[in-house]
Amino acid sequence: xxxxxxxxxxxxxxxxxIGGTLKDEGSRAEENFxxxxxxxxxxxxxxxxxxxGGHIILLNKEGSEYFEATRQQALSALxxxxxxxxxxxxxxxDNAPGYLDAGxxxxxxxSYVFRDGQIDRNHLSKLEGAVGKERLVLDxxxxxxxxxxxxxxxRWQKFTKVRVSPSVLDALAEHCGEFLVHAVDVEGxxxxxxxxxxxxxxxxxxxxxxxxxxxxxFEDLRxxxxxxxxxLHVTIGSALDLFGGSMNYEKVLKFIAETPGK
Numbered sequence: 001x002x003x004x005x006x007x008x009x010x011x012x013x014x015x016x017x018i019g020g021t022l023k024d025e026g027s028r029a030e031e032n033f034x035x036x037x038x039x040x041x042x043x044x045x046x047x048x049x050x051x052x053g054g055h056i057i058l059l060n061k062e063g064s065e066y067f068e069a070t071r072q073q074a075l076s077a078l079x080x081x082x083x084x085x086x087x088x089x090x091x092x093x094d095n096a097p098g099y100l101d102a103g104x105x106x107x108x109x110x111s112y113v114f115r116d117g118q119i120d121r122n123h124l125s126k127l128e129g130a131v132g133k134e135r136l137v138l139d140x141x142x143x144x145x146x147x148x149x150x151x152x153x154x155r156w157q158k159f160t161k162v163r164v165s166p167s168v169l170d171a172l173a174e175h176c177g178e179f180l181v182h183a184v185d186v187e188g189x190x191x192x193x194x195x196x197x198x199x200x201x202x203x204x205x206x207x208x209x210x211x212x213x214x215x216x217x218f219e220d221l222r223x224x225x226x227x228x229x230x231x232l233h234v235t236i237g238s239a240l241d242l243f244g245g246s247m248n249y250e251k252v253l254k255f256i257a258e259t260p261g262k
Contacts, residue, residue, distance in 0.1 A: 015034050058070045113138065136176040202232055
């Protein structure tokens with residue numbers, strides 16, 4: 001298990017939001033925390049801590065009134081920690097190389113690959129060709145429907161018909177270096193992890209997987225380690241004291257350092 005930090009940017013500010021409330025219309029979301037610091041501040045902090053593999057997520061739609069301010073924040077963070085952070089949000093084959101040139105270690109993609117409810121294999125091939133398999137992270141953020149989890153796109157607002165399953169993970173892993181999975185229904189709530197999803201991801205043996213969503217305590221981290229068979233990396237957002245929560249950043253780093261990964 002590794003700690004993978006986050007920098008979520010919405011309307012040009014570093015925020016923690018409740019994931020399921022994000023709306024493009026009016027650029028709205030229920031906020032848990034709005035930082036007085038910019039994205040570069042957090043990037044420098046993670047760099048000082050020696051933590052790699054964190055993700056910057058742009059939460060505004062390209063073309064919206066706040067998108068450019070959000071993009072500039074992301075670029076400033078990449079400049080502050082070149083090679084240390086991944087970036088996602090509105091990325092496709094055309095603009096992905098530019099983010100790598102700006103300092104991103106990887107690009108994170110959902111909507112460009114999952115279109116019209118299905119996997120767009122043509123887009124996936126173009127993206128893999130543009131950046132290379134090892135520098136591509138597929139975001140399989142998902143929401144529960146019945147007993148299953150389905151990938152959601154467009155800033156977590158639209159369900160696809162793609163169910164998260166071992167066979168889907170196997171197929172997609174042929175084209176990327178990592179997976180990032182936000183459990184959207186619990187994202188930003190700090191009330192516990194999505195246990196069935198964690199079990200599913202932990203039972204799969206493949207490329208690295210980072211889980212995000214619902215961690216609110218050290219007991220949640222212990223449960224994540226157990227149910228995920230110590231195979232999953234973890235992101236903590238709203239519960240972290242950096243973002244107004246109760247979990248101390250340094251204690252989290254120490255806990256996870258004493259909980260080695262696979």
